[in-house]
Amino acid sequence: MRTGKVAVAMSGGVDSAVAALLLKEQGHEGVGITMCLGVAAEEGGHTKCCGPREIEDARRVCQMLEIPHYVMDFSGDLEEYIVKPFIEEYERGRTPNPCVACNRYIKFGTLLDKVAALGIDFIATGHYAKIEGTGGRSILARSREARKDQTYFLHAVRRETLGRIRFPLADLMKDEVRQIARKHGLPVSDKQESQDICFIPDEGYGAFLRSRSIDVKPGEFVDKKGNILGRHRGVALYTMGQRARLGGWSGDPLYVLGIDARRNRVIIGEKADLMAPGLSADRVNLLVDNLPRRAIAKIRYAHRGAACRVAFDGDVLRVAFDEPQEAITPGQYVVLYDGGIVLGGGVIRETLK
Amino acid sequence: MKRIYLDHAATTPTDPEVVDAMIPYFHDRFGNPSSLHSFGREGKVAVETARRKVAAFLGAEPEEVVFTSGGTESNNMALRGVARALRDRGHHVVASSVEHHAVIEPCRDLAEEGCEITWLPVDAHGLVDPADVARAVTNRTILVSVMHGNNEIGTIQPIAEISRLVHGKGVYLHTDAVQTFGHVPFTVDEIGVDLLSLSAHKLYGPKGVGALYVRKGTRIAPLLRGGGQEGGRRASTENVPAIVGLGKAVDLAREKLAGEVAELTHLRDRFMEGLRQRVDGIRINGHPVHRLPGNVSVSFDGVEAEPLLLTLDLMGIACSGGSACSSTAVEASHVLTAIGLEPGMARGTLRFSLGRATTREDIDRVLEVLPPVVKRLRSAARKGHEERKP
Numbered sequence: 001m002r003t004g005k006v007a008v009a010m011s012g013g014v015d016s017a018v019a020a021l022l023l024k025e026q027g028h029e030g031v032g033i034t035m036c037l038g039v040a041a042e043e044g045g046h047t048k049c050c051g052p053r054e055i056e057d058a059r060r061v062c063q064m065l066e067i068p069h070y071v072m073d074f075s076g077d078l079e080e081y082i083v084k085p086f087i088e089e090y091e092r093g094r095t096p097n098p099c100v101a102c103n104r105y106i107k108f109g110t111l112l113d114k115v116a117a118l119g120i121d122f123i124a125t126g127h128y129a130k131i132e133g134t135g136g137r138s139i140l141a142r143s144r145e146a147r148k149d150q151t152y153f154l155h156a157v158r159r160e161t162l163g164r165i166r167f168p169l170a171d172l173m174k175d176e177v178r179q180i181a182r183k184h185g186l187p188v189s190d191k192q193e194s195q196d197i198c199f200i201p202d203e204g205y206g207a208f209l210r211s212r213s214i215d216v217k218p219g220e221f222v223d224k225k226g227n228i229l230g231r232h233r234g235v236a237l238y239t240m241g242q243r244a245r246l247g248g249w250s251g252d253p254l255y256v257l258g259i260d261a262r263r264n265r266v267i268i269g270e271k272a273d274l275m276a277p278g279l280s281a282d283r284v285n286l287l288v289d290n291l292p293r294r295a296i297a298k299i300r301y302a303h304r305g306a307a308c309r310v311a312f313d314g315d316v317l318r319v320a321f322d323e324p325q326e327a328i329t330p331g332q333y334v335v336l337y338d339g340g341i342v343l344g345g346g347v348i349r350e351t352l353k
Numbered sequence: 354m355k356r357i358y359l360d361h362a363a364t365t366p367t368d369p370e371v372v373d374a375m376i377p378y379f380h381d382r383f384g385n386p387s388s389l390h391s392f393g394r395e396g397k398v399a400v401e402t403a404r405r406k407v408a409a410f411l412g413a414e415p416e417e418v419v420f421t422s423g424g425t426e427s428n429n430m431a432l433r434g435v436a437r438a439l440r441d442r443g444h445h446v447v448a449s450s451v452e453h454h455a456v457i458e459p460c461r462d463l464a465e466e467g468c469e470i471t472w473l474p475v476d477a478h479g480l481v482d483p484a485d486v487a488r489a490v491t492n493r494t495i496l497v498s499v500m501h502g503n504n505e506i507g508t509i510q511p512i513a514e515i516s517r518l519v520h521g522k523g524v525y526l527h528t529d530a531v532q533t534f535g536h537v538p539f540t541v542d543e544i545g546v547d548l549l550s551l552s553a554h555k556l557y558g559p560k561g562v563g564a565l566y567v568r569k570g571t572r573i574a575p576l577l578r579g580g581g582q583e584g585g586r587r588a589s590t591e592n593v594p595a596i597v598g599l600g601k602a603v604d605l606a607r608e609k610l611a612g613e614v615a616e617l618t619h620l621r622d623r624f625m626e627g628l629r630q631r632v633d634g635i636r637i638n639g640h641p642v643h644r645l646p647g648n649v650s651v652s653f654d655g656v657e658a659e660p661l662l663l664t665l666d667l668m669g670i671a672c673s674g675g676s677a678c679s680s681t682a683v684e685a686s687h688v689l690t691a692i693g694l695e696p697g698m699a700r701g702t703l704r705f706s707l708g709r710a711t712t713r714e715d716i717d718r719v720l721e722v723l724p725p726v727v728k729r730l731r732s733a734a735r736k737g738h739e740e741r742k743p
Contacts, residue, residue, distance in 0.1 A: 031667070070663055117733035118664050 005029045006122040006166060007115040009107055010061065010069070012054030014188045015126030015169060017061040018177045021184055022168040023124055024065050031070070031120060032062035035111060037198060038075025060187050072114060074106055081105035083199055087212055090205075093261030094331025095239040097153075097301075098197055104156040104285075112161060122166050129154050130170035131162055132341075138162035140287050140342040145173045152301045155335040155345040156285045209236050219264035221246060224257065224273065232266045235259050241327025244268040255327075275324040276353065278308075281317040281334050281346030288343050295336040295343055297321070299328050310336060317346050356669040357715045361555070361647055361708030362504050362532060363673055367598070368557040374601035375559065378594040386591050387580060396593045403600030410603045411549070411566055412540025419565045419586045420596050424531035425455040426576070427550030427565040430587070431527045432459040434573035435496045435548070436468055443493035444468045449481045449510070450691045452500050453529055455550075457687070460498075473499070478640040479508035479692045487518040494524045501544070502532035505688040505704060506639035507648025509533065516545025525571060531555055531563075532645055535606035537614065547571050553595065557709065558602030562595035609709070617646035617707050620716055624649050624705065627720040632727055636698060638689070647707035652689075652698040656730045661703060664726050670719055672705045 008020040010032045023030050034055050055071055062069035082098045082105065089096035112123050127150045128143040140162060142149045157165070169177060181189035200208050206216050216234035221244060223229055230246040232238065244254045244266065255274055258267040279299070291312070296305040297319050308321045319334060328351045335345035358366075378399060384392030386400050401415065408415040421427045436446065448460055450472045460470045471489045473481050481499055490497065497519055502509045512528050519526060527548035533539065534551035541549055548571065552563035567573055567586070579588030625637050634654035653661070658674035665672060689699035705719070 068666065070666075072659060072663075113733065113736075114660055117660050117730050118667065119729075 004122075005031060005120040006124050007031045007033050007111075007118075007120045008067075008124045009111060009126075010034050010058040011126070012057035012188065012191075013126065013193055014181050014186070014191050015128075015177060015193070017058075017126070017186050017188050018172075018180050019124050019126040019168040020061060020065055020067065021180065021186065023166070024067065026168075028122075030065065030067040030124075031115075031118075032058060032065075032067055033111070033115065034058040034069070034071045035074045035106070036071050037078045038073070057188050057191070064184075064186065072111070074110065077106050077110050078102075078199065081109070083212075087209070087214060089331050090209065090236045091214065091261060092331075093235050093259035095329050096331050097333055098199075099153045100156050100333055103154050104158065108157040108161050108165060112164065116164075122164050124166035124168055126169055127154060127167050128169055128174075129167045130340075131165055131167055135163045136160070138165075141170075142337070142340045142342070143167070143169065144171045145169075148174050151337075151342045152298055152333070152335050152345075155287065155333065155342050158285070159287050162287070206234065206237055217264065219266070221268050222265050224267060224269050229254075229268065235261050235264055235266055238266050240329035241274055271326075274326045276328050276351035277324045278318065278320040278352035279328045279334060280313075280349045280352060281319065282315060282349050284312075284315065284317045284344060284346035286344040288338075288341070291336070291343060292338055295338055298335045298337070299325060299348065300332050305337060316349070318352065320352070354669045357671065357718060359670065359672045359705040359707060359711065359715070359719070361711075362645075362704065362706035364554045364560065365557045365708055366710070367554070367559050368602065368605055370605060371558055371598045371601045375594040375598040378597050382593075386593065387582065396591070399593055399597050399600075400591050403596045403603075406600040406603045407551075407564055410535070410607060412542050413566055414569065416584065417541075417566055417569055419567055419583045420591060420599075421563050421565055421587060422561055422592070423554070423563040424453075424529065424550050424552035427552070427563050428453065428455040428529055429459045430565050430573070430576050431548045431550060432456065432463065432496065432498065433576060435525055435527070435571075436463050437574040438572040439495040443495045445471070445491060445494040446496045446498065447471045447473060447486060447489045447494060447524075448498045449473045449475060449500065451475050451479055451481075451503055451505075451508075451688045452498065453504055453531070456498055456500065456529055469493075475508075475691050477692055478643075479503055479506045479638070479688065480640060480643070481510050481515070483511055483514040483518050486515045487522075490519055490522050490524055492523075494522070496525045496527060498527040498529070500529040500532075501539075501549075502530070502537065502645045502648075503639065503688060504532050505686060506650045506692065507532075507645040508640040509537065509643045509645065511643075512544040512546060520545065532648075535603065535610065536645060536647070538610055541566055541568070548573075553599040553602055556602045556606055559595045559598040562592055562599050564599070613709065614646050617711070620707055620711060620713065621646060621649055623713070624707070624716045624720070625651075627716070628723075631720060631724045634731075636694070638692060638694070638702065645706075647711075649705040649707070651703055651705070652694060653701040653703070653727055653731075654698060656701050656727055656734055658701055658703055660730050660733075661701075661726065664730070665719075665723075668722055670722070672703050674703060 006023050006028045008030050010016040059069050082101050086096050086098045128145045128148040129151045130141040130143050132139050132141050142151050209216050216236050218231050220228045221230040221232050238256045242256045244256050254268045257269045257273050295310050297308045298305045306321050308319050311318050330348050332348050333345050334348050336343040382395040384396040386396035404415045404418050408418045464470045473485050475481055499510050516526050525547040528546045529550045531552045535556040547568040549566040554560040575586050577588045582588050636652045638650040662674050685696055685699045
């Protein structure tokens with residue numbers, strides 16, 4: 001049963017509001033859905049998403065657009081698919097990226113299933129990304145707004161779902177999105193965007209992990225050879241490439257080179273030691289039929305992308321960069337591009353020398 | 354798209370006759386009933402006329418009716434007011450485990466202030482055993498609160514029997530009659546209560562007005578202090594138009610009650626029978642006989658209420674689920690838990706509540722569209738479950 005209806009995932013922010021507006025203008029029958037993830041801030045605290053304020057904003061936008069609005073509960077899914085694995089990764093000394101998993105398992109996973117069950121064929125979001133082609137031939141591509149492009153976070157969605165996704169902001173710049181919102185008097189046109197991970201409180205990772213009864217206990221900073229250089233505040237609070245501050249240190253700046261969760265150690269050293277020419281990745285999600293031999297790889301969201309050779313070794317993806325890259329971080333995602341096209345990506349397992 | 358409203362237990366449309374009766378009290382007769390002048394007297398007459406109507410309908414005296422802002426305030430006033438007035442006598446309240454939150458939450462507050470609360474269990478139909486009530490009452494007990502008709506599953510409690518068993522033990526009996534007032538025939542003497550909460554908007558009256566019946570001689574402290582309105586029991590300038598609306602709603606209920614009970618019971622039974630025949634894997638909740646004429650509570654195995662509700666809403670059919678997600682996680686309904694429904698079934702529960710405007714065609718339409726929707730959602734749920742296995 002194809003109805004042509006589109007569910008718009010609405011966070012209460014300006015991007016998803018404009019996405020809903022554009023769909024309506026294109027003549028689609030829209031249904032606004034706000035995902036309740038059960039992570040609303042404490043009373044008086046700063047709301048990140050799905051707090052009463054966000055839900056109310058989404059509701060007001062839908063009312064203006066005269067489309068139905070629903071709040072759906074995903075708190076159980078968030079815990080099972082995102083938060084639990086997130087904590088496990090941290091305990092292993094890795095730096096996970098929960099937004100990638102959320103897009104795969106929740107927004108374009110359970111939410112897509114839920115709206116499909118309602119007889120709604122498509123799902124739209126306010127992501128800055130683009131879908132090219134239709135149906136089974138759909139591909140994921142970068143948005144026109146390069147600075148805001150969110151394809152890094154979207155690379156892990158299942159390929160077969162691409163044909164059911166709509167990104168109405170694909171060809172818009174952020175400024176244009178705000179202009180459209182203002183022009184139409186959307187009540188969220190001047191809202192600030194939240195960039196933080198929704199379930200991490202303002203007090204930070206340490207507070208979050210402690211609230212989940214995870215030990216964040218101080219340990220030793222060591223150099224590559226294992227010599228003890230000082231004390232750290234807990235491995236979960238460090239990530240590769242981060243500056244490490246040692247009391248009384250007067251030499252060259254030190255950086256986190258690695259984390260040994262088992263021995264509760266943070267390995268630190270000079271910036272040059274952060275450089276590596278390659279990586280291996282597993283849990284690879286491919287969004288095209290065949291991987292070309294050369295690609296551009298992004299090793300974290302803020303990374304500019306670096307030219308590389310790519311090849312599969314069984315299920316493991318090997319990436320060899322033309323130039324060594326800084327702070328390749330196990331647990332983060334590597335995402336491969338061919339021009340504007342997203343080829344796919346995987347979870348960085350280790351750096352290769 | 355013709356919309357079908359089957360959520361009368363949440364609220365009812367205000368009857369146009371009620372609206373007409375209210376209108377003059379917004380402009381022509383806007384006086385404050387406490388004022389001495391002719392404008393004030395008009396307001397006073399209106400409020401007292403409505404009070405007589407409500408009292409007569411309940412089989413009570415006018416001075417036993419205190420107007421409030423609605424069912425929630427009436428419940429709060431009954432519990433907190435009695436607890437405060439009888440502080441010197443005891444600190445024990447007995448309540449059923451299927452009460453509305455407007456009873457549960459004040460009880461929790463009382464508990465924090467040192468009052469002991471005994472929560473009574475219910476059987477699989479949601480009935481309280483009057484013998485349990487009698488056993489729970491001690492010489493420290495000041496109040497027993499058992500709701501009359503349950504808002505979720507429709508079960509009507511044996512209040513009269515409870516009254517007989519606790520009568521003479523020196524405790525007050527309160528009942529939350531928000532769902533039954535004007536929907537099933539009773540008087541306060543027949544059911545033997547000292548306090549009774551009611552609301553107008555469940556009875557085709559306006560929102561924001563209700564009443565607490567307080568039997569003569571019942572000690573109760575006011576929640577709101579100020580200008581001494583309502584005989585000093587509830588300060589605040591009377592909401593005259595709304596009170597007039599409540600009076601008119603009672604007039605209409607008096608006319609229609611008998612016919613409506615018969616008609617809704619017939620439609621309800623037709624609906625339940627249709628569901629049983631057309632959808633497998635369901636359970637109809639609540640008591641088969643002692644139940645609200647318009648209530649149908651049904652649990653579907655293997656499907657969540659949320660997508661069901663949304664699908665029906667997109668088809669223009671309005672009903673309600675057992676839970677609501679606003680900003681915190683969904684909790685299973687305490688009522689469905691209390692009747693022993695396992696969590697999966699509880700999450701798949703819908704409440705249809707029929708009302709004055711409900712027709713046989715409405716019911717037949719729901720019976721026609723619901724079975725395929727349930728089937729589709731069940732298969733989607735199974736498929737989703739398999740796909741997400743890691």
